[in-house]
Amino acid sequence: MTIVLHHYETSPFSEVLRLALGLKNADYWSVIIPNIAPKPLLTPLTGGYRKTPVLQIDADIYCDTWIAAQAIEALPGPTLYPEPLGRAGDFIAAMAGGPMFFAAVGAAMAPIADKIPDAFWADRAALFGLSRDLVKARAPHSRAQFTAGIARLDDSLAGRDFIGGNTPGYADFALYMLAWFQRRFNPAAPILDPYANVNAWEARVKAIGHGNPHMSDAQDALALAHGATPDLSEAIDAASGFRAGQPVTVATEDPGADKVEGKLLRLSDREIVIRRDDPDAGTVAVHFPRLGQVLRPA
Incomplete structure (x- = not known):
């Protein structure tokens, strides 16, 4: 295989x-x-x-x-679905990949929207209706929604290493991509600085690595x-x-x-x-x- x-x-x-x-x-x-x-x-x-x-x-x-x-x-x-969350991790991942995702995209990409090639925006406009002008116009709302989601994540991580407890899984990886995407486009990512639980959790998830x-x-x-x-x-x-x-x-x-x-x-x-x-x-x-x-x- x-x-x-x-x-x-x-x-x-x-x-x-x-x-x-x-x-x-x-x-x-x-x-x-x-x-x-x-x-x-x-x-x-x-x-x-x-x-x-x-x-x-x-x-x-x-x-x-x-x-x-x-x-x-x-x-x-x-397993990607450790207890106690088990398969409930799929619902958390769906939230990360749905409502929170587009806020994360807007918050990450708006500051550098003019540096991203036209061909990329044309492709995303054809598929999603996502344009450079729309991302820039929605930037304040996207930022507010992204930080609102990260604040809830920060609260959820209080007293635990991962979203379900002591063991990482698919739900962690889906949530992690939101912060990861912000850092890819804005490496200093000051928007994440106030969230100590999220910052510590990011380091734990990152340490898992990408296999071989x-x-x-x-x-x-x-x-x-x-x-x-x-x-x-x-x-x-x-x-x-x-x-x-x-x-x-x-x-x-x-x-x-x-x-x-x-x-x-x-x-x-x-x-x-x-x-x-x-x-x-x-x-x-x-x-x-x-x-x-x-x-x-x-």
Whole structure:
């Protein structure tokens, strides 16, 4: 089994998976991808999924941080869902990746918005409706919302090492990316100075590290998929109205999301898995979470 993380250095959701792989002390290939579309050497694997990161395990491709975390959870090593939080950590992570995330993005990027290339803003405007002017106009509100969230996090960390107690997990990594993103763009990050519990917790999370990445390239990842056999088992929720082998499209709920086409393999309340056949990647199984995806007949 070979694990490949397709990511780029400043991607906050990639940091979540880097830490998850670090917790597992995993060996994996690190493939750096563009931070904007097109991504011509990744598209044969994903079918056009626009977001970052993407996790690959041989010929199984995981699109979305949560579904990738489930694949990482299955690896040997400490769990991403330690007690007492257990799977409740997913709900904390969802908060970090939803309402708090866009405030964190605005707070981090507004001060340097004019230094970020036009091509980046054009890409994010097409996908999310996020423009340079909008980020700058919302800067005071974004900052206020970011610090309001960090203040609650600071309160939550009082008297404990991690958000669930004494052991780190997925919820910590999802929350950590918010502060991490601020420090990536504003290294001194004075906005975080008042929050002593958060600062100490950041150091503990950072110390987990990123496991054992080995630099690789996209062509190697394509060759890996082409030479491997994905899990093509079929299991469809009988009440869903879909059937195994049915041509479908999958897209995130973002206004500018591209549709990924394939044949349906598995469908449940938790995941969508489709089969794709590509001349460069061979046969791959592409995994999506059910939550946040639009599934339609092709």
